[in-house]
Amino acid sequence: MRRLFKEVPEHLWRSYRWQVENAVTTKEELKKYLRLTPEEEKAFPTVTRLYPFAVTPYYLSLINPEDPEDPLRRQVVPRVEEVNPRLQRDASENPFNEESSLPGLTHRYPDRVLMVVSNFCVSYCRHCMRKRLFKEGPRSRSYEELKRMIEYVRRRESVREVLISGGEPLALPLEKLEFILKELRSIPHLEVIRIGTRLPVFAPMRFYDERLLALLERYGPIWIATHFNHPNELTPYAEEAVERLLRAGVPVFNQTVLLKGVNDEPEVLERLFRGLIRMKVKPQYLFHCDPVKGVLHFRTSVRKGLEIVRRLRGRLSGYAIPVYALDLPGGKGKVPLEYPYLRRAEGNRYLFESPLGGLVEYEIDEGP
Numbered sequence: 001m002r003r004l005f006k007e008v009p010e011h012l013w014r015s016y017r018w019q020v021e022n023a024v025t026t027k028e029e030l031k032k033y034l035r036l037t038p039e040e041e042k043a044f045p046t047v048t049r050l051y052p053f054a055v056t057p058y059y060l061s062l063i064n065p066e067d068p069e070d071p072l073r074r075q076v077v078p079r080v081e082e083v084n085p086r087l088q089r090d091a092s093e094n095p096f097n098e099e100s101s102l103p104g105l106t107h108r109y110p111d112r113v114l115m116v117v118s119n120f121c122v123s124y125c126r127h128c129m130r131k132r133l134f135k136e137g138p139r140s141r142s143y144e145e146l147k148r149m150i151e152y153v154r155r156r157e158s159v160r161e162v163l164i165s166g167g168e169p170l171a172l173p174l175e176k177l178e179f180i181l182k183e184l185r186s187i188p189h190l191e192v193i194r195i196g197t198r199l200p201v202f203a204p205m206r207f208y209d210e211r212l213l214a215l216l217e218r219y220g221p222i223w224i225a226t227h228f229n230h231p232n233e234l235t236p237y238a239e240e241a242v243e244r245l246l247r248a249g250v251p252v253f254n255q256t257v258l259l260k261g262v263n264d265e266p267e268v269l270e271r272l273f274r275g276l277i278r279m280k281v282k283p284q285y286l287f288h289c290d291p292v293k294g295v296l297h298f299r300t301s302v303r304k305g306l307e308i309v310r311r312l313r314g315r316l317s318g319y320a321i322p323v324y325a326l327d328l329p330g331g332k333g334k335v336p337l338e339y340p341y342l343r344r345a346e347g348n349r350y351l352f353e354s355p356l357g358g359l360v361e362y363e364i365d366e367g368p
């Protein structure tokens with residue numbers, strides 16, 4: 001590990017600030033570390049004119065510089081497919097009708113509200129489902145806008161949970177983050193705060209900061225939803241980040257996106273999910289890749305997704321298997337997809353396919 005940045009002393013490597021200040025943002029810098037293919041060279045200026053590029057030295061160090069198909073490289077290095085008009089034709093930038101309630105706010109389920117508080121990240125996922133936001137240049141919501149979003153929640157007693165997402169919410173200045181958490185916590189009907197962050201993956205050093213951990217502890221219950229996509233992202237640094245969160249009383253779960261060329265193989269996902277539970281992170285969702293403009297080339301078929309989860313069932317502990325889910329267009333919500341083990345139901349007679357192989361007939365009566 002860390003073949004690329006051998007000269008950086010460990011105390012700087014473990015500094016979040018150093019990682020952010022030294023993030024690679026240009027083609028020239030990137031070429032110092034990875035040999036770009038002619039296609040990548042050509043695509044870089046075209047793609048980055050539309051969508052930003054950045055990657056932390058830490059994440060870059062996990063990429064095999066010799067392999068143009070490296071699964072981590074695919075997640076951060078721009079490819080021409082992102083702006084290919086034929087490939088991305090007809091796709092919507094916002095197929096789920098986000099921010100229909102207020103700028104930055106989406107209220108789809110009665111008990112949960114999604115707040116998008118910024119549009120910058122320390123590294124940019126090429127498969128980001130909010131790619132549209134990043135075209136505007138980096139910006140976080142103003143205090144006025146945040147107050148309006150928080151007031152919205154205060155006035156709706158059905159809301160039990162706020163999801164803070166972005167962009168990267170934990171890249172906000174701590175004062176702004178504290179303002180959001182403190183205001184939300186003053187709402188009596190709000191029970192849980194969930195923060196969606198990819199920092200355990202892109203810059204786990206963020207969580208070596210006791211001030212951040214203290215905030216998360218003080219304004220809890222806070223859950224962290226993170227986004228590991230590949231077993232190569234499970235490093236001792238990431239493990240330390242999770243360990244520190246857990247010690248601060250912050251549970252961590254994971255949402256993976258099924259991505260072509262990154263993790264669309266059962267063996268890869270099996271290693272990922274096993275690694276996650278070893279790190280005490282619960283794999284919660286495996287999302288089918290959303291049909292967002294600029295991301296379509298990452299999509300696999302639903303049939304393939306179902307086949308993959310079928311291969312995992314029976315081979316992995318139940319709690320290591322996430323729910324495979326798909327977001328319906330137009331903001332109609334997420335639906336769980338499961339391989340149909342129940343083949344037939346007639347009266348009280350059921351026919352199941354066993355996850356261990358073969359068919360099982362089973363008569364199940366209702367209790368008296």
Ligand SMILES: *Cc1c(COP(=O)(O)O)cnc(C)c1O
Binds near residue numbers: 106107108112113114
């Ligand atoms: C995904 C999402 C949620 C959360 O759904 P969970 O199933 O609880 O993870 C809430 N609101 C919106 C708008 C969402 O897109």
